Amino acid sequence: MSIPSDISIARNARKKSVLEIGQALGVPAADLVPYGHDKAKLSPGFIESLEVRGDGKLILVTAINPTPAGEGKTTTTVGLGDGLNRIGKRAMICLREPSLGPCFGVKGGAAGGGYAQVVPMEDINLHFTGDFHAITSAHNLLAAMIDNHIYWGNALDFDLRRITWRRVMDMNDRALRQFVGPLGGVSNGFPRESGFDITVASEIMAILCLARDLADLEARLGSIVVGYRRDHSPVFARDLKADGAMAVLLKDAMQPNLVQTLENNPALVHGGPFANIAHGCNSVVATRTALKLADYVVTEAGFGADLGAEKFFDIKCRKAGLKPAAAVLVATVRALKMNGGVAKADLAAENVEALLRGSVNLGRHVENIRKFGVPVIVAVNHFSTDTAAEVEALQAYARTLGVEAVLCRHWAEGSAGIEGLARKVADLADRGEANFQPLYADDMPLMGKIDVVAKEIYRASSVVAEKAVLDQLAAFEAQGYGHLPVCIAKTQYSFSADPSLLGAPTDHVLPVREVRLSAGAGFVVAITGEIRTMPGLPRSPSAERIMLSEEGYIEGLF
């Protein structure tokens, strides 16, 4: 069976007008702020008016550790939403917005794939409704105000070596990672080391995704720590009086974006924080709005369940008071075979043994998710090379864990291919078995929180950190940040900090190299291993092949 390319499927979608999509949700026309004919924002007034309603059931889609084989977490999120609608449920999906920069590097879009996509995929992958541009502007306004403050005399007494606020750009531009400036003699010369991160790595992105509303957003913006004085006391964004103007720039970006799936079901696509130095989930405002508008809300979290689900539960759900009803763990036969030691080139060949060897990765994620009190089901995202023996072996293994593994063909067949999973997920959520609780209490010390995640989720035997790191954590606690959750930045490829340890490694040590405070977002980042906050482009970036066709279509974005 030959499936057309994602972009060609998306282009041939029979889209409804976003007004129709909004109407079906009961959004009054004046509260649906259109961006073109197929995208719209929901007004703050409309969102406020929903407060009185009850909540639908929240379903998290997460995955095994990612491999180069591909798992299809977003695709499954979209497919499951369509599947639930197909079986007669009122369901919505909540996704993150893709970052524009990486589209020009190696990966293509991030709006699902095959017959499980949100559209308009070109817009969603490029400028969309301008949210990321607004975040870039707000972030860089604060940066400009810092350097301007220093230029005019540095009344706040910044230590130039301890300015932690960098600049951002939504572009894969490694040349901006590190530079020395500003140069220019008396008219401009206060040189220091600085650089750019990609916009999704901005703390403002995380703030926008965690803020309840505009007032909460503005308060969080003011609480950003932008640097330190020589006595190590923090300087806040509000000390620079930057919070008001930043909130003004983010006013529209705070409103969730309504689009549709290929099957004309409603989707909110909003926010997209990095899944390592931030929490990697779509916005709280979008999720809470969807819960008011639908009986089932399907959402996703970045990377595998060790990073994504843990942060979804311990940061997003904890902070927003969300109670997930069920979790779906996405796996593919191919990815489990890679976890079992098969090279990417050999994945097409049947290999039940390797599959079973790699399935321990799946098993551990199932165990982990249950620790949060959330019932789980496995979605096997079908690839055409999967054999019947492999699928059966995987399903049998899942049964030994007491979990069902449902084969899904949404990529090739749309909602028709995922009806089975949809029925089982709805049943699971309806049974009310969930008894969500975060992994650790707010009042545990910061190092204790890191230790719990490391041991309970990553299964490390211990956590190591130099004295400077421990001192920094103690300083955060002394400054009143001890109650915050921790956001651990770790490789997504392994449970451990070593990306080559696939499967379900044990007896490894988690080295905490550095800790950073995101006071506005409301978490403490613990960095283990290398964290790239500004990607680069490959030798032959996909930008070289992206262009407009003679008919004005976008080619090469997929």
Added chain:
Amino acid sequence: MSIPSDISIARNARKKSVLEIGQALGVPAADLVPYGHDKAKLSPGFIESLEVRGDGKLILVTAINPTPAGEGKTTTTVGLGDGLNRIGKRAMICLREPSLGPCFGVKGGAAGGGYAQVVPMEDINLHFTGDFHAITSAHNLLAAMIDNHIYWGNALDFDLRRITWRRVMDMNDRALRQFVGPLGGVSNGFPRESGFDITVASEIMAILCLARDLADLEARLGSIVVGYRRDHSPVFARDLKADGAMAVLLKDAMQPNLVQTLENNPALVHGGPFANIAHGCNSVVATRTALKLADYVVTEAGFGADLGAEKFFDIKCRKAGLKPAAAVLVATVRALKMNGGVAKADLAAENVEALLRGSVNLGRHVENIRKFGVPVIVAVNHFSTDTAAEVEALQAYARTLGVEAVLCRHWAEGSAGIEGLARKVADLADRGEANFQPLYADDMPLMGKIDVVAKEIYRASSVVAEKAVLDQLAAFEAQGYGHLPVCIAKTQYSFSADPSLLGAPTDHVLPVREVRLSAGAGFVVAITGEIRTMPGLPRSPSAERIMLSEEGYIEGLF
């Protein structure tokens, strides 16, 4: 008489839906791409469909040399458009989009003032429809592809000292003007001097404003010269295969934005190139579209007539084949008194003598505009401190030049205050006296073109340039760029290169310090004096006072 603030007037505007505004212009609903309820883009198909129609009359609004007293060129453009509609003419206005960055510095918005504004003014002054963000992205993608190319081996053999393509940001951030990077050892270290300009200074902004359509845009993007090899041969954007992806990023930004005036008349607000290192006019696409949709189109050009009108005529009209029917020269009693030597603090006192001394500035601009074969009329933008004696003296002086000076009160009264000017401008345009011709022929040598503008418009006695500049011009001619018009970057405050020489100076020398090629935009920039392509913020930037009110209104943007 007390007039409320611009933002308060704008907020209380009785806006029509942009669908109504579009309907009145005959734009089919499917071709009107909404951005909210009060902004929309016109589809490429609709614009193409207009080709067969005849053109309305084009009216340029320009001004005397600007002073800190304020002249009100945009306000008069908006007022005149409303005035023409008031007297029963089908009129549209075409404006530039304001830059977001400067809103947070000293100046407020740039969407007119008083009762002559385009709305929604907050949106227009901030993100609007995202055009500037798209230009920023396209510009910086090209920059990232240059450094990425070098990183992967520099096959095109860039001379690292001769990379002319910088990066841009829509922010007043002087700290980004000059830095050394990328740093980072073997993983990243190809340090060179570079920096950021403000987005409006991007060549891509000028390209977008001069391109006929998307195909022309893509061709021009490919022709951008991004740097030179050691043998001084140019490297083009198309050598990096960047043109296609850049055009994709600019696809929507190419479409003109429809908004309305406070009196619900249609306005296209599109493009906003710097008025010194670029041509400073709104987009050709918007102007040509308006000419098909209206009988009278009122547009403006940046700075005073020596810079703005000259570039409008010699670059925009020449390249786009536009034939302006009339020009309106905006002056104020206050600004002419400053030209006559009065300090800003003393402007409120009547001073007919100083007014007449300064009026030579007006007189020379009238003479200059006539050299392009375009009939001119003077609009006196009324301030409450103007005395009857001053206005009469100014009108009498204008009569000696054979030009009418019409008092206009649109700022305080809207279209009712500018009816007189509207009738006279319509008459002037209808009389068909215009016989437009650019100042110099395409085939004149580049230095000859600079010389003509310097002597005919600035009234310099001579032009001086070092041998390096002359050699560079010769190199441009050898490379096939000799046919391009010149875009002279000069202070806006004086006819001369010395900003302190007000009035109508003669016998000054124009020093050409540097010349740059904008091969994609299609002009050669000649720089005289200091050119700042990245502004800074003042000691207490207006960002400190911009915030959201409790009702969610934007405060402090004015």
